[in-house]
Each structure stands twice: as C-alpha cells, then as structure tokens.
Amino acid sequence: MDDTTAYEIRVRGALSERLISAFPEMHAQAEERETVLTGTLPDQAALHGVLGRIEALGLDLLEVHRPKGPGPAPIAPADPAPGPAARRTDGDGAAESGTGPVARSI
Secondary structure, three states, rough: OOEEEEEEEEEEEEOOHHHHHOOOOOOEEEEEOEEEEEEEOOHHHHHHHHHHHHHOOOOEEEEEEOOOOOOOOOOOOOOOOOOOOOOOOOOOOEEEEOOOOOOOOO
C-alpha cells in the first residue's frame, strides 16, 4: 500500500534552476507569475520540510493544495462523543430512560 500524498505547492515568481534544485522531491512547472511544485510526499514531516525550505529561501508561498484524483476516499471526521448534556433516543424521540421526548435541533 502506498502511503504517500500528492501535493501541489504554488510560490510567487519563476524560480531559477538553482532554487528548483532545493526541491529534488518535487517537479517544478513555471506558469505566468508563479511556479508550481508538484510531487508526492511520504508524510507531513516531509511536507513541513518542503515548506521550511520555501520559507528559508525567502519565497512567497501562495497555496498548498492536495489535488483530487484517483486514490483512497477521504476519511469522514468522526462524530463528536456525546457530552454530559447529550441524551440518546430510541428512534421515536423518546429518551432511552423512558423520561419522555428529547428536544432536537434542526
């Protein structure tokens, strides 16, 4: 299983070959007024490394984007755990404890 994540990172200006060489794990594509770095990174530590080099080189970061495409579906965030005020219902609005209907927000 491949655990890498694809990223598209946009920086202001056309980078020189020397600056591009600071990002060997990324492919660089010059556009009108920016350079797009694309590639796959193994984890967030690697992403932070690339972003740290962008900052250290004094480049203006415009955008970090994870392109959509084939791959695993994003994991939906888990429902928050019920707090002390939460009450479970039996499906018809009556509280499981038999104390009556439960108010529901819409």
